[in-house]
Each structure stands twice: as C-alpha cells, then as structure tokens.
Amino acid sequence: MAKIRGAIVVDAERCKGCSVCVANCPQQVIALGKTVNSKGYYYAEMAFADKCTGCVNCAIICPDGAISVYRVKVEN
Amino acid sequence: MKELRLMKGNEAIAEAAIRAGADAYFGYPITPQSEILEYLAEQNTEEAGGMIVLQAESEVAAINMVYGAASAGRRVMTSSSSPGISLMTEGISYLAGAELPCLIVNVARGGPGLGTIQPSQADYFQSTKGGGHGDYRLLTLAPYSVQEMADFVALGFDLAFKYRNPVLILSDGVIGQMMEKVELPPALPRRQTGEPWATTGKTPDRERNIITSLNLDALKHERHNLRLQEKYRQMEAEDTRYTTNLCHDAEYLMVAYGASARIGGKAVEMAREKGVKAGLFRPVTLFPFPSKALYDAAKNVKGILSVEMSAGQMIEDVRLATECSVPVRHFGRYGGVVHAPGEILEALLQLAADSGQPTACRKGTPLPADQAQ
Amino acid sequence: MEVQEIINEKNLVYQPSKLLTGAAFNFCPGCGHGTVVRLVMEVVEEMDIQSDVIGISPVGCSVLLYDFYNIDVIQAAHGRATAVATGLKRVLPDKFVFTYQGDGDLAAIGTGETIHACNRGENITVIYVNNGTYGMTGGQMAPTTIPGMKTSTSPRGRDVATMGHPLRITDIVASLDGACYVTRQAVHTPAAVRKTKRALRTAFENQKLKRGTSFVEVVCSCHSGWKMTPLQSNRWMEENMFPYYPLGDLKVMNGQT
Numbered sequence A: 001m002a003k004i005r006g007a008i009v010v011d012a013e014r015c016k017g018c019s020v021c022v023a024n025c026p027q028q029v030i031a032l033g034k035t036v037n038s039k040g041y042y043y044a045e046m047a048f049a050d051k052c053t054g055c056v057n058c059a060i061i062c063p064d065g066a067i068s069v070y071r072v073k074v075e076n
Numbered sequence B: 001m002k003e004l005r006l007m008k009g010n011e012a013i014a015e016a017a018i019r020a021g022a023d024a025y026f027g028y029p030i031t032p033q034s035e036i037l038e039y040l041a042e043q044n045t046e047e048a049g050g051m052i053v054l055q056a057e058s059e060v061a062a063i064n065m066v067y068g069a070a071s072a073g074r075r076v077m078t079s080s081s082s083p084g085i086s087l088m089t090e091g092i093s094y095l096a097g098a099e100l101p102c103l104i105v106n107v108a109r110g111g112p113g114l115g116t117i118q119p120s121q122a123d124y125f126q127s128t129k130g131g132g133h134g135d136y137r138l139l140t141l142a143p144y145s146v147q148e149m150a151d152f153v154a155l156g157f158d159l160a161f162k163y164r165n166p167v168l169i170l171s172d173g174v175i176g177q178m179m180e181k182v183e184l185p186p187a188l189p190r191r192q193t194g195e196p197w198a199t200t201g202k203t204p205d206r207e208r209n210i211i212t213s214l215n216l217d218a219l220k221h222e223r224h225n226l227r228l229q230e231k232y233r234q235m236e237a238e239d240t241r242y243t244t245n246l247c248h249d250a251e252y253l254m255v256a257y258g259a260s261a262r263i264g265g266k267a268v269e270m271a272r273e274k275g276v277k278a279g280l281f282r283p284v285t286l287f288p289f290p291s292k293a294l295y296d297a298a299k300n301v302k303g304i305l306s307v308e309m310s311a312g313q314m315i316e317d318v319r320l321a322t323e324c325s326v327p328v329r330h331f332g333r334y335g336g337v338v339h340a341p342g343e344i345l346e347a348l349l350q351l352a353a354d355s356g357q358p359t360a361c362r363k364g365t366p367l368p369a370d371q372a373q
Numbered sequence C: 001m002e003v004q005e006i007i008n009e010k011n012l013v014y015q016p017s018k019l020l021t022g023a024a025f026n027f028c029p030g031c032g033h034g035t036v037v038r039l040v041m042e043v044v045e046e047m048d049i050q051s052d053v054i055g056i057s058p059v060g061c062s063v064l065l066y067d068f069y070n071i072d073v074i075q076a077a078h079g080r081a082t083a084v085a086t087g088l089k090r091v092l093p094d095k096f097v098f099t100y101q102g103d104g105d106l107a108a109i110g111t112g113e114t115i116h117a118c119n120r121g122e123n124i125t126v127i128y129v130n131n132g133t134y135g136m137t138g139g140q141m142a143p144t145t146i147p148g149m150k151t152s153t154s155p156r157g158r159d160v161a162t163m164g165h166p167l168r169i170t171d172i173v174a175s176l177d178g179a180c181y182v183t184r185q186a187v188h189t190p191a192a193v194r195k196t197k198r199a200l201r202t203a204f205e206n207q208k209l210k211r212g213t214s215f216v217e218v219v220c221s222c223h224s225g226w227k228m229t230p231l232q233s234n235r236w237m238e239e240n241m242f243p244y245y246p247l248g249d250l251k252v253m254n255g256q257t
Helices: A020-024 A057-061 B009-019 B034-042 B045-049 B059-071 B082-097 B124-128 B146-163 B173-177 B218-238 B258-273 B291-297 B314-322 B341-353 C032-047 C081-091 C103-109 C111-120 C169-174 C190-208 C230-241
Strands: A002-010 A030-036 A042-046 A067-075 B003-008 B024-027 B052-055 B076-080 B102-108 B139-141 B166-172 B179-184 B242-245 B252-255 B278-283 B285-287 B303-307 B328-331 C012-014 C053-057 C072-075 C096-102 C125-130 C179-186 C213-219 C248-252
Touching: A002 A042, A020 A030, A020 A057, A020 C230, A057 A067, A057 C190, B003 B009, B003 B146, B009 B034, B009 B045, B009 B102, B009 B146, B009 B166, B009 B173, B009 B179, B024 B034, B024 B059, B024 C081, B034 B052, B045 B052, B052 C081, B059 B076, B059 B082, B059 B102, B059 C072, B059 C081, B059 C111, B076 B082, B082 B102, B082 B124, B082 B166, B102 B146, B102 B173, B124 B166, B124 B285, B139 B146, B146 B166, B146 B173, B146 B179, B146 B218, B166 B173, B166 B258, B173 B258, B218 B285, B242 B291, B252 B258, B252 B341, B258 B278, B258 B303, B258 B341, B278 B291, B291 B314, B303 B314, B303 B341, B314 B328, B328 B341, C032 C096, C032 C125, C032 C190, C053 C081, C081 C096, C081 C103, C081 C111, C096 C103, C096 C190, C103 C111, C103 C125, C111 C125, C111 C169, C111 C213, C125 C169, C125 C190, C169 C179, C169 C213, C169 C248, C179 C190, C190 C213
Parallel strands: B024 B052, B024 B076, B076 B102, B102 B166, B139 B166, B252 B278, B252 B303, B303 B328, C053 C072, C053 C096, C096 C125, C125 C213, C179 C213
Antiparallel strands: A002 A067, A030 A042, A067 C012, B003 B179, B139 B285, B242 B278, C179 C248
C-alpha cells in the first residue's frame, strides 16, 4: 500500500515563532525549537518528521511565507 | 500652424493642455476656474485624442488621481482655486516628496477661508514657500495675459519633467476670467517615450520601480532632502524668468506679477507722463524668485513699490532680493478687490515725493484714510 | 525514507511566491497581514501578470509593501489609495491595479475616496484588511472597532453612545452599482486562507474582464493591538469579530468565476 510522506523546510530567519503553523498542523508534526534566530525568535521545526503528510496547511497559514513543503508517495 | 482665437484665460489653459498632449486632467469644480473642466469636458478629449478628463469627488481625490497618473510617467494636470488648492496641499507635498511631475493651476480668489470668488494674489506664500508640510518648493509660473495662460501649459509640463517636480501656474480671477486674443500653438503629438522611473508594470528587463515619499532612515531621508534642495538651486540657476519694462533709466521700480503687473504697467506709463521715471519689474517665476535680476535692476533706483492683491507677501522676497538697500513699500488691495491704475499711480507718486526721506525697511503703506478705523 | 530524500526539488508542492523579494515581513509575529500580502503575490504569479500589475500601498502596517513585492508599487497618502489607483488605471487601462489598505486607511480617513472609486466602478481590485484597530500607531480605536472593545483611545471599551457604531463599509460598497464583486473573508485557518485566495483570484480576473470594482475584505486579527497571543486573538476574532463581520460573498455579478 502506498503511503504519503511529507517534509517541510522552515526558513529560520523569516520565522517569527508565532506558532500558527503548530496549531494548524493536523498531524502535530511542528513545534518551536530550542534555538533562536538572529532576531531572537524561537523558530518552528519538524518535531515529528515521520508523521508529516505534506498537506501544506502549515505553509498556507504561515503569515511570514517561511515554509516550503515537499511530498512524495512511498510504496511499501 | 498657429491659430488666433478670442478666449477666456481659463479656456486658453484647457485648450493649451489638449494641444500640449496632456494625458489626463483630474479636477473638481470651483469658481473662478470651473471653465477649465467644462471646456475639457465639452471637447470630448478622450475620444478626440485620448486625453482622460475626470471630475473627481473632491480636490483631495483629484490631486491623488494626479499622483497615480503621474506615477505612470504621463503628462497630468489639475486646476483649482485657492480653497481647493489648500485641500490639495497634502497631495502636493507627496508629489514633491515622491518627485513626480505634474501641472497644477491655481486661479486664485480672495481668502482666508471661503473668502470670496473675486481675484486675489494672497496665495503667494502658499505657492512659493511650499504650502504643505516639509521642505519642498513648486516651480511657480505667474501668467499675466491670456496668451501666457496658454503658453505656460506646455512650458509647465516641460519644466515638471525636467525636474521631476510639480509645477504650479499661479493665476488669478482676473487673468482666468478675462477674454483676450490668444495665439494657440500647434498640437503636439502625445509623448510616447516611457519614463524609466515610472510604475507601469515591472517587465523582466528592468528592476521594479517604487514611487514613495517615505524613508524610515533619517540619514537617508536627509540625503533625499539635500537632493531636492539641489534641484531647487538648479531651478534658480536655469529657469528663473522675469520681464522688465522701462527699467533701464528708472528711478522708481514697481515690482508686480500677474494681474497686478497688468494694471501696474498702466500706472507706470501714467507716472512717466507725469515726469516720474518709473519702471516695471515683473517676476514670471515666483519660485525661483528672480532675486539676482531684481538686485541688479534696483541698483540705481531710489525706491521700490511692491504691488500685490494681498496684504504684502511677495514684498518679503523683494526685500530679501534687494537686501534692504532700497526703500521698499507695499501697495495692495485685499480680499478680492482689484486695484485701479489710478490708486497705484498715487502710491507711486507718493513714493517719488517721499524719496530722500528715510523710509523704514519694514514699513508698509498705511491704509488709506477712508479705510483706516 | 529519510527526510533528506523527501526534500528534493521534484517533490516540492509549496513554496512562497517568487514575486516576494525575500525581505522578512515587518508585521508582528502571527499577523494575518503577512498571509494576505503573500496570497496577493501567489495569485499574481499564478495568473502570470507580474509585468502588468501595479500595487498601491497605504499608510498603516502595510505601508512598506514595496519592500516585499518584486513588482512596481506606489505608496499613497493616508486613505487616498483608491484615488491614486483611479488616476493610474485611467491612464493604464490594460494594466492590473490593486490597492492594499487597512481599516483606518480605507474606512476612516479614506471613506470618501473608497466610496467614490467603487461607485464609479473603477476597474481595480481593492484589498481591505480589517482588524478593528489602528495597528501601526499602537492600537487606537478604528471606525471598525466593535462595541466594548478596549483600545488605547477607548480604554474603557468602545461606547457606541459616544463613539459611534462599527462601520461595515463593505456592506456599503456592496450597495454601489460600480462594484461588481464584494466579499468578506479571513485568513485564520487553512480553509479560510484557501477561500481568500480564490476571492483574490476572482477579484483580479474581473479586471481582465473590465467588470468594475472588486472589493475583498479580509477580517484579520491584530494581537499586538488587542494584547493577546496570535492564537488567542484568532479565537477572539471568531467569537467577537465574525458576528459583526460575517464571512461570505456580499455581491457576485452573474457570470463570475
């Protein structure tokens, strides 16, 4: 059976750590990290990468255009 | 081919705008200049030659429409009268700040406030010292005939584009409403060349263009202001205009512009008939003010009469130009009253009669006895 | 499969519009302005009209729009964006012209220009971000502030008896014959964002068809002004703003996509 796998790349310098993506991720993939960017914001990152389906919800809700999304169909 | 017509000053402005290949006019009715919009509307300019004519909902909207169309690098104009120009000053400051070319016509009337619809020159400060907020100037042309109303339109557009700065034609109700013979220039083709700075859509072959007057960095903004000042100095050096009449041997100089120069010119002739060697110095650009030329013209005179339909505004520039080396007096009627040649002559003769007596530099003409309370 | 294998050009399904300059947005963290700003460029990119589009930025939080957009932009005086758009569109009738304005700009100082441009049916797109407050100047009361809402100039809450009622300018615009498409949207959920993007697309397509004024309101939070977190303010918006500013189309002319 085919499985959808996704991944996101967060532009750490653009991210302001608002957490809107965290709240809107249906798979609870995203969390704020423990390091800050040059502006002092804790930025979002994939905390549970294997759960990401590449649904793009996080990217389209991101007010800073900081997220790119990748998706691939994996045959088991 | 040149064409002769009998026209109102306001109509001459409108016809000249069409012939100058103006791309757009945005305006709002106000006396005594509504004929400009009416004339343009009557000519059906958009169908006839592609010139947009739009009646805005206010002068505020009109000047901002000018801002938008000027951003496209087009020849754009508006016209109004004093209270309307006051409403436009915010937009004018933005136009000057964003360095956009446009032509603004003020057919001035008496103020302050709603004032009167009769002619006045009390908008001199507003026109030449900036008017709105910030360190900016408008290149200000002051026509004194219907012919100049027509001639200054194409000239105004050329200067506006030369400096990327708004140009103001400061007229008054006399020049706007009077009818004279006017020789109209042949129609110019519409400008086809695009301005490299214009916001017409960013094509792949160029960087994006931004029209703004905002600079959050004060040092950057200071540099911007310095550049504006440089531009104004260049206007002084290259585009100062004035005319002189009977000034070569004059002992008494009258300085007047617009309708005052028209009427004052008659008073100068009358003074000559009475044996007083008077001459007329007429600034054509009020900014830049022809200071150097006036300084030179005033070298051998005994006194200067500054004549304006105001309480004395240009007189400050006359005094600055002559560095108080010559006594300068003001004569003027206020609030919409147009002076008669006879009363200007009287003031001129009085100045001649008083010559040799010390005259305080700052002293103006006292009110006539019948007006003094 | 390793994450690094997934992150590959051929698997890319979403990235920020290439028409953004890359400059970080100056909005507060979580502000919906950023989402709307982004969506406009996504629509422009998808329609492939970047060479023919000119944006007009207001005075307010989005004044620096031109820092983010790699297109031609004019910065307008406070409230005058639709008048500026009128002048520009009249001399460039075949270009796409949009204004991007906040509620202070569009619905207070610019009410006259807004109403008259829409009433003339200027063939432009008006994007109106309504967050019920003056964000840039620090959260003062706007004409759109809802009753009882505390702002720095209504510290005890907006009292309609003395401060007036919230202005639903979008409803007024919908009543004007010149407006061809009037809608109210939001960007607080992924579904709402998708709807807003569709609305923006319609609003730009209408220009191509020379239909008149398209007006897209986006109800938005201003958590800095409202003194909440981004997530709290989105909830507060749903509970308190949406009853006053219900989402949906207010006017759709026949034949619109």
